[in-house]
Amino acid sequence: MKQLIILSGKGGTGKTSITAAFAHLTAQSELAGKVILADADVDAANLELVLQPKLIEQQDFKGGKVAVINQNTCTSCGNCETVCRFDAINYADGLYVIDPIACDGCAACVYQCPTQSIAMQEQIAGKFYFSESRYGPLYHANLFPGQENSGKLVTLVKQRARLQALDENRELVIVDGPPGIGCPVISAVSGASLALIVAEPTVAGVHDMHRVLQTVKHFGVRAVVCINKADIYPSGADEIEAFCRESGIETVGKIPFDLTVASAMVAGEAVTAFRPESASSVAITQIWEKIIPSLINLESKVS
Numbered sequence: 001m002k003q004l005i006i007l008s009g010k011g012g013t014g015k016t017s018i019t020a021a022f023a024h025l026t027a028q029s030e031l032a033g034k035v036i037l038a039d040a041d042v043d044a045a046n047l048e049l050v051l052q053p054k055l056i057e058q059q060d061f062k063g064g065k066v067a068v069i070n071q072n073t074c075t076s077c078g079n080c081e082t083v084c085r086f087d088a089i090n091y092a093d094g095l096y097v098i099d100p101i102a103c104d105g106c107a108a109c110v111y112q113c114p115t116q117s118i119a120m121q122e123q124i125a126g127k128f129y130f131s132e133s134r135y136g137p138l139y140h141a142n143l144f145p146g147q148e149n150s151g152k153l154v155t156l157v158k159q160r161a162r163l164q165a166l167d168e169n170r171e172l173v174i175v176d177g178p179p180g181i182g183c184p185v186i187s188a189v190s191g192a193s194l195a196l197i198v199a200e201p202t203v204a205g206v207h208d209m210h211r212v213l214q215t216v217k218h219f220g221v222r223a224v225v226c227i228n229k230a231d232i233y234p235s236g237a238d239e240i241e242a243f244c245r246e247s248g249i250e251t252v253g254k255i256p257f258d259l260t261v262a263s264a265m266v267a268g269e270a271v272t273a274f275r276p277e278s279a280s281s282v283a284i285t286q287i288w289e290k291i292i293p294s295l296i297n298l299e300s301k302v303s
């Protein structure tokens with residue numbers, strides 16, 4: 001079983017559109033029925049918007065613990081407010097109350113309360129979902145605003161996808177990765193067979209690509225690069241290609257700017273299914289053909 005992760009140094013590079021197109025193209029190939037999809041961008045999961053899957057299962061995701069005051073036994077001594085270094089405890093309307101967003105879960109207040117009125121409670125930090133899409137099973141999740149532990153939720157999404165792939169002898173897990181280089185990216189990259197980096201030919205895009213390539217390299221995962229909206233700034237695209245050539249990283253294709261991608265998103269469809277003859281669909285199909293058959297050792301291409 002192989003894992004392909006699609007990454008970018010920042011959000012909005014077209015990563016999810018490419019993931020959705022790859023899911024569609026894979027479902028048209030010999031790999032039909034042998035792929036699992038995972039959306040590891042738990043802070044802003046949107047693969048489901050394109051694939052419109054049928055929800056099968058959902059679970060609460062428990063994050064870290066936060067302090068909660070029992071107002072029935074609190075004597076309003078104020079010790080907890082004094083000891084809290086995160087300014088999470090406030091006095092209002094005659095009561096000490098804890099702001100769960102500001103609370104860091106250090107538990108210092110618990111030990112300073114003379115009446116044992118403070119307890120640490122697990123918080124529901126998000127939701128985990130399993131759905132069936134028209135291109136295969138999809139694991140995805142939603143971390144609530146202000147919550148931490150996104151890396152843990154990414155790991156859960158990937159673990160469940162991987163387990164189903166192993167149980168059912170599926171050959172490929174396609175992961176829509178989180179943007180950036182932080183904790184969720186590190187969780188998402190772990191165990192990947194190949195990372196497809198989606199780069200944009202802008203100054204910021206080139207800088208972000210360098211950072212994500214360094215992260216992927218650090219974890220020993222092979223990376224290839226595709227350039228999205230390559231024609232909006234050709235010299236930036238040239239710079240990316242030159243950098244990749246010098247670094248021994250394969251540039252697997254260039255996707256032109258194409259409004260069809262946005263139209264496909266609005267229609268809730270992968271661009272390769274929505275308008276296969278469009279310039280972006282042709283380029284994405286060529287990228288798919290360049291990397292997927294050799295990753296899985298397939299003989300044939302998209303049918």
Ligand code: SF4
Binds near residue numbers: 067086089098109
């Ligand atoms: S657990 Fe720590 S951060 Fe949270 S309210 Fe208590 S002292 Fe403040």
Ligand code: SF4
Binds near residue numbers: 077078079081115
């Ligand atoms: S330390 Fe305990 S008793 Fe004192 S204000 Fe805080 S919760 Fe109430």
